[in-house]
Amino acid sequence: xxxxxxxxxxxxxxxxxxxxxxxxxxxxxxxxxxxxxxxxxxxxxxxxxxxxxxxxxxxxxxxxxxxxxxxxxxxxxxxxxxxxxxxxxxxxxxxxxxxxxxxxxxxxxxxxxxxxxxxxxxxxxxxxxxxxxxxxxxxxxxxxxxxxxxxxxx
Ligand SMILES: [Fe+2]
Numbered sequence: 001x002x003x004x005x006x007x008x009x010x011x012x013x014x015x016x017x018x019x020x021x022x023x024x025x026x027x028x029x030x031x032x033x034x035x036x037x038x039x040x041x042x043x044x045x046x047x048x049x050x051x052x053x054x055x056x057x058x059x060x061x062x063x064x065x066x067x068x069x070x071x072x073x074x075x076x077x078x079x080x081x082x083x084x085x086x087x088x089x090x091x092x093x094x095x096x097x098x099x100x101x102x103x104x105x106x107x108x109x110x111x112x113x114x115x116x117x118x119x120x121x122x123x124x125x126x127x128x129x130x131x132x133x134x135x136x137x138x139x140x141x142x143x144x145x146x147x148x149x150x151x152x153x154x
Contacts, residue, residue, distance in 0.1 A: 003073065010126040017119045018131070022065045022076065024087025024115060029058040031091055038095040043073040043083050047098055054145065055106075060140060068134055071088070088115070099153045106149035108141045116142070 036051035045072075066076035077083065089108050095101060120135035 003106045004071070004128075006072070006128050007126055010122070011072050011128070014119060014126065014128060015072050016071055017115065017122065018032070018065055018069050018072070019074070019077070020088060021115050021119060022062065022069065023083045024108075024112055025058055025061045025065060025070060025088035026083045027091055028112065029055055030107075031089065031108065032058060032105065034095060036091070039098050040083055040134035041098050043098050047102070048131065053154075057141070063092055064134060064138075068131060071130070072128075084122045090139065098150050102149050102153050106146050106153075109146045109149065113142050113146065115138050 009116040032051050034054060036048055039047045039051070066078075068077045077086070088111055092104075116135045116138045120132050120139065123129075123131035123135065
């Protein structure tokens with residue numbers, strides 16, 4: 001099998017960070033679903049519909065990051081144990097008021113963006129443009145969402 005002609009050690013480092021991103025995106029997908037199901041109050045319908053779009057988009061991100069890990073020669077985990085071990089996103093059992101949940105989502109997306117920037121920089125320094133461009137579009141869409149989440153709770 002032809003490989004991607006990338007430095008093996010750097011590739012392993014990139015994969016390590018992508019695994020953290022995978023776990024974190026997966027956790028945020030679950031958290032967003034939880035808000036979609038459990039949100040209460042006068043904003044219910046708007047937030048219910050908006051989080052529907054958000055978790056679908058996070059599902060696409062999970063897929064894209066998992067696929068990139070495999071393209072870089074790694075194994076993409078698919079168990080709750082591994083995902084939860086890799087994630088940096090704090091999941092919740094209790095869902096507070098709608099605004100608090102939207103603020104929490106904005107913070108979680110900011111965490112994903114910080115991680116994606118780190119990956120993008122490392123990938124750029126390794127000439128791994130496939131990962132760089134994946135991370136750059138990831139950053140763009142999550143930054144847009146952070147802006148929208150922040151504006152909706154101002
Ligand atoms: Fe639904």
